Amino acid sequence: MPSFSAELPADLWRRWIAHSAALLDSYRARTGGDLVSRGGGAEAEAERLLTAPFVVVSHGAEADPMLNYGNRVALALWEMNVERLLATPSRLTAEPMLREARERLLTQTAREGFISGYEGVRISATGRRFHISNVTIWNVADAAGAPAGQAATFARWTYL
Template sequence: MTSFDDGAMPMALPVRPTDTAFAELLLSSHLRLVGELLCPAVWETGRDAARWLYEQAPFGLLAHDTSADPRFVYANSTAQNCFGYSWDEFVGLPSRLSARPDGQEDREAFVRAVTAHHYTTGYRGIRVGKSGRAFWIEDVTMWDLMDTRGRIHGQAAVFRSWSPTDM
């Protein structure tokens, strides 16, 4: 298993849906930066953790890279269902496209707060699915995907609830 802390270059993107090293980066950076477990589950192996995060987590989990126009590198099954994209459609999509044009300023402020403080929590924002349907993501925490050497590989966001909008 390749680790994001093994001195190698930043992550090769995109990752696989059940990539154990990426799951470890998600979980460990959340614990280190936010100060709490992303989820209470305990697994026998990293592979079990990766599968649970991708296939069974009851929350949406997304991650994008560090490019100038960040692109999604990960979207768990819950996030895919909420947005209406398959894995292949989601991965590589510019993350800015998850918000409507009139929501870009709000989304960018959220991303800037993470860049400045390595994480932020308590966000609520309108997002748009593949079909154009708008919905709220709520109880959102976003954090840097920072390895133990301090290298940032991207940013991840978890949203624990979602609901339709009236728009």
């Protein structure tokens, strides 16, 4: 069976290998833990992250951050393909009335480096609402240590 990464355009997969390293390294630096087992090279780690049985999603550091990564579980939960994910401002993952609270959460994360234990309601691309819990959100830095956005991971959600 071909790997999930084989379904991605080659140029995107190359970018996601580098971004996966930033996600994994930043998570370790902020939390002291690992999202997936490390080793076997950057491509193997990126494949493990992409196919992990929990959500990993991230956005960039733009003024209105755009989603820039979603693993297989994230894409399924938000009911979108990779192309749509990459064209989506991350604020649209929350309903309009919850966006201010989401922004406060991201500001707190930016200040503290990471937070864990968050829970809230999110919305898929098709409008399906779901409650997420035990979420960890962390600041992502690129290979040079410059801020590169934020990421979140969680394994629990309930459709509403």
